[in-house]
Amino acid sequence: MLKSISCFILIFSFAMSLNAQDLSKHQWKDRLILIIAEEKNEKFQQQLIELQNHQNGLDDRKLVVYQILPETFTTGFKEENWKNSNELFQKYKDEKSDFRVLLIGLDGGEKLEQTEILSAEKLFNTIDSMPMRQSEMRKNR
Incomplete structure (x- = not known):
């Protein structure tokens, strides 16, 4: 009986972790803009x-946009493909404001x-001043 319960807990935990959104999959591949x-x-x-008006600049800087609301989130700008989860909202919301933008x-x-x-200008200037981005720009010359 104890083995059955342990097995159930393990399977349930694994299933829940699959549902959780993990931003670490982007590490060393993409920069992220979270709009919360x-x-x-x-x-x-x-x-x-x-x-959206600066899509080429986003692509050039390897930026992935996350739209995050209290119960759902999506990537990019399309209105479909929203996923149900409150984890990103809970982790990144601002206690003092109902709107937050975060660059990762x-x-x-x-x-x-x-x-x-x-502004796209401030975003791009911030990224372009980073050592990794400067290295990317040198490689792309």
């Missing part, structure tokens, strides 16, 4: 538009955070 909001509000929509570098560290719309 309590709801799809005006700032949320404006931030998406700002980034290739190394998995938080590089920039703000609670106002992040």
Whole structure:
């Protein structure tokens, strides 16, 4: 009986971990922009538009956009493929604001955070000043 219970707990834990979103899969491959909001509000929509208007710059800098709401999240700009989970929201929400933008570098560290719309210019300047990005730019010349 104890073996059965242990086996069930192990299987249940594994299934739950598969459902959890793990951003570490991007480490050393992608930079991440997390747009976190309590709801799809005006700032949320404006931030998406700002980034969509600079898709080539996002691609060039290996940026993956995460849209994160309290119960769901998705990557990119499409309206489909939302996944049910509150883990990312709980981990990255700002206690003092209903909107937050976060840049996570290739190394998995938080590089920039703000609670106002992040301009593509500021985002790109921040990334382009990083040693890893400068190395990438030298290699691509």
